[in-house]
Amino acid sequence: MQLKNDLIxxxxxxxxxxxxxxxxxxxxxxxxxxxxxxxNRLSGFIELATTPNLAAEVTIQPVDILDVDAAIIFSDILxxxxxxxxxxKMIEKRGPWFPETVQxxxxxxxxxxxxxxxxxxxxxxxxxxxxxALNGRVPLIGFAGAPFTIFCYMVEGSGSKTFAKARRMLxxxxxxxxxxxxxxxxxxxxxxxxxxxxxxxxxxxFDSWAGILPPGQYQEFSFRYIEEICAAIEEVPKxxxxxxxxxxxxxxxxxxxxxxxxxxxxxxxxxxxIIGSNKTLxxxxxxxxxxxxxxxxxxxxxxxxxxxxPHRHIANLGHGVYPDIEPEKxxxxxxxxxxxxxxxxx
Numbered sequence: 001m002q003l004k005n006d007l008i009x010x011x012x013x014x015x016x017x018x019x020x021x022x023x024x025x026x027x028x029x030x031x032x033x034x035x036x037x038x039x040n041r042l043s044g045f046i047e048l049a050t051t052p053n054l055a056a057e058v059t060i061q062p063v064d065i066l067d068v069d070a071a072i073i074f075s076d077i078l079x080x081x082x083x084x085x086x087x088x089k090m091i092e093k094r095g096p097w098f099p100e101t102v103q104x105x106x107x108x109x110x111x112x113x114x115x116x117x118x119x120x121x122x123x124x125x126x127x128x129x130x131x132x133a134l135n136g137r138v139p140l141i142g143f144a145g146a147p148f149t150i151f152c153y154m155v156e157g158s159g160s161k162t163f164a165k166a167r168r169m170l171x172x173x174x175x176x177x178x179x180x181x182x183x184x185x186x187x188x189x190x191x192x193x194x195x196x197x198x199x200x201x202x203x204x205x206f207d208s209w210a211g212i213l214p215p216g217q218y219q220e221f222s223f224r225y226i227e228e229i230c231a232a233i234e235e236v237p238k239x240x241x242x243x244x245x246x247x248x249x250x251x252x253x254x255x256x257x258x259x260x261x262x263x264x265x266x267x268x269x270x271x272x273x274i275i276g277s278n279k280t281l282x283x284x285x286x287x288x289x290x291x292x293x294x295x296x297x298x299x300x301x302x303x304x305x306x307x308x309x310p311h312r313h314i315a316n317l318g319h320g321v322y323p324d325i326e327p328e329k330x331x332x333x334x335x336x337x338x339x340x341x342x343x344x345x346x
Contacts, residue, residue, distance in 0.1 A: 001131075001135075001136045002136060003136050003137075003138070003139060003201070004136050004137055004138075005069055005137060005138045005139075006139065007019070007021035007069050008021040008023070008069055008070045008138075008139050008202065008314055009139055009201060009202060009237060011280055011312065011313065011314050012202060012237035012239070012258040012259050012280050012314065013237060013258060013280075014258075014278070014280060014311075014312055016311075017345070018342060018345060019337075019338055019341040019342040019344075019345055020305060020308075020310070020313050020314070020315050020337055020338075020341035020344075021069040021070070021314050021315065022068060022069055022314070022315040022316065022333075022334050022337040022338065023062075023068040023069055023070040023072065023141070023314070023315075023316060024062070024066075024068065024316060024317055024320075024321045024330065024333075024334075025072075025241075025316060025317060025319065025320040025321065026320030026321045027062040027066060027068055027072065027321060027330075028058050028059050028061060028062050028071070028072060028074045029058070029074075029321075029323065030323035031321055031322075031323060031324075031325055031326075031327055031330060032061055032062070032065060032327060033327075034058075034061050034065065035058050035061060038054055038057065038058060039058075042054075044090055044092070045076070045090045046089075046090055048074070049074060049075050049076055049079070049122075050122045051122070052122050052125040052126040052129055053126075053129060055073070055074045055075065055122075055123075055126035055130075056074075056126050056129035056130040056133060058074045059071050059072065059073050059074045059126070059130045059140075060130060060133055060134060063134070063137060063138055065327065066327065066330055066331055066334055067331070067334055067335075067338075068138070068334055069138055069139075070138050070139045070140070070141050070201075070202075071130060071134060071138055071139075071140050071141065072140070072141040072142075072143065072204075073123065073126060073127055073130060073140060073141065073142055073143070073195070073200070074126070075123050075126070075143070076090075076096075077143070077144060077145030077149065077150065077206055077208075078096050078145070078150075078153060079120060079123060080120075080144060080145060080150055080184065080187055080188060080191060081098070081150055081153060081154050081184075082119075083114040083116070083119035083120050083187070083191075084111045084112055084113070084114055084183065084184070084187055085110060085111045085112055085114075086098060086100060086101075086102065086111065086154055087099070087100075088153075094158075094159075095158065095159045096153060096158060096159065097157065097158045098153065098154065098157040098158065100157075101154060101155055101156065101157040101165075102154045102155050102180055103155070104176075105176060105179065108176070108179050108180050108183065111180075111183055113183055113186045113187050113190070114187060114190075115190075116190055116191045116194035116195075117194060120191060120194070123195070124194055124195065124197075124198040125198075127140065127142065127195060127198040127199050127200055128198050128199055130199070131198075131199035139201035139202060140199060140200055140201050141200065141201070141202055141203065141204055142192060142195035142196065142200030142202070142203045142204075143195075143203060143204045143205070143206060144188045144191055144192055144195075144203070144205060144206070145188075145205070145206050145207075145208065146188075146205045146206060146207035146208075146210070146222060146225070146226050146229075146240075146242070147181045147184040147185045147188060147222065147225040147226070147229075148181065148207060148209065148210065148213070148218075148221055148222035148225070149206065149207050149208045149209045149210070150184050150188075151166060151177065151180055151181055151184060151221075152166045152209045152212075154180065154184075155169055155180070162212065163209060163212055167212065167213070170213075170217055170221055174220075174221075177221060178221075181221065181225055184225075185225045185228060185229060188205075188229055189228075189229055189232045189233070192229070192233055193232075193233065193235070196233070196235045196236050200236065201236055202236045202237040202238070202239065203233060203236060203237075203238055203239070204238070204239040204240075204241060204261070205226060205229060205230075205238070205239070205240050205241065206241055207222060207226065207240070207241065207242035207243065207245065208243050209243070209244075210222060210242035210243055210244050210245035210248070211242075211243055211244015211245055211246075212244070215247045215248065218245060218247070218248055219248070219251070222242075222245075223248060223251060226240055226242075226255065227255055227256070230255050230256045230257040231256045237257075237258040237259065238256075238257035238258060238259070239257065239258070239259035239260070239261055239282060239314075240252060240255060240257050240259070240260055240261065241260075241261030241263075241282070242261075243263045243319065244263060244265070246265065246266055249266070249271055249274040249275050250274050250275070252275055252279075253274065253275035253276040253278070253279055257279075258279065258280055259279065259280040259281070259282050259314060260275055260279050260280075260281055260282065261281075261282040261283055261284075261316070262281055262282065262283035262284035262318060263283065263284060263318040263319055264283070264284050264285065264286035264287070264317070264318025264319065265318070266283075266284060266318075268281070268284065268304070268307040268308055269307060272308075277312070279312070280312040280313065280314060281308060281312065281313055281314075282313070282314040282315075282316050283315075283316050283317065283318050284304070284316070284317070284318035285300060285301060285304050285315075285316075285317050285318060285333065286300075286317070286318055287317045287318065287319055287320070287321055287322050287325070288322075289301075290317075290321065290322075290325045290326075290329040290330060290333060291325065291329070292329070294328065294329060294332040297329050297332045297333055297336070298332055298333075298335075298336040301315075301332075301333050301336040301337060301340070302336060302340050305337065305340055305341055305344065306344075309344075310341065310344040310345050315337040315341070
């Protein structure tokens with residue numbers, strides 16, 4: 001199907017665009033009253049994510065309400081360990097929790113590399129429904145967690161400031177860590193390919209906990225697996241967002257992907273110089289900038305756009321939008337990107 005708005009795809013490939021495309025991480029979610037109305041009718045987040053019709057509905061809401069240039073499928077990175085045989089629960093105000101964790105070779109042997117058309121079919125069905133409903137209005141983004149980030153949850157069992165249990169395994173049992181990372185990587189490749197087959201126009205890898213590793217360990221336990229995934233996905237543009245991995249930006253520039261996401265702590269000019277000119281950059285407004293007045297949001301957005309320049313940029317935040325940010329502030333961000341970047345292209 002011909003896309004009516006393919007700005008993000010063209011920007012990712014380095015082609016000319018009339019303006020800078022814009023979307024937000026976590027745009028489908030708690031900032032929208034329309035999302036909360038659906039969510040409050042259900043038992044919890046997991047029911048919403050595993051009900052394809054409803055997941056598709058909340059995926060499309062930001063396109064209708066915020067006027068962003070792409071939809072991102074409503075799901076969670078932790079559907080991967082669940083499909084592998086490690087179920088999780090989403091605890092209100094605490095986040096994900098795994099009743100069982102991976103601690104031994106026997107635990108890893110019990111895990112499977114799942115068939116995504118079986119164990120993750122609800123995500124693929126949500127993608128198919130979303131694509132039909134969008135009818136070519138904007139591209140649809142698929143995603144997965146990077147293997148190290150998934151590894152952190154599977155070993156730690158929950159969110160953590162330090163992920164000390166997970167990181168301990170890297171020092172005490174590195175071979176065991178690699179065995180688990182291998183299974184996660186194989187699963188992620190087949191899962192992303194299935195998302196693309198279902199209709200995803202581009203995919204993003206979220207390495208949310210990249211910044212907790214020292215550079216040497218990041219190369220060994222994260223980057224190599226990200227590189228393998230990027231090389232295996234040839235069908236659509238890929239984005240890698242590794243939060244806190246400022247030390248790996250040079251290597252990111254060599255990845256077989258089109259776009260590198262920057263968090264808000266990464267200097268834009270420095271990042272461009274380190275990463276190089278052959279990658280599109282995505283980001284990276286501080287989410288807290290959206291707590292300002294609409295004019296302050298517009299000012300911050302214009303400064304960000306000036307720093308990135310008019311080419312090879314996809315506008316976004318430097319992390320997911322926070323749940324208590326007002327939708328009108330998000331609209332001001334989106335509107336400013338569109339209006340100001342169009343002037344920059346003139």
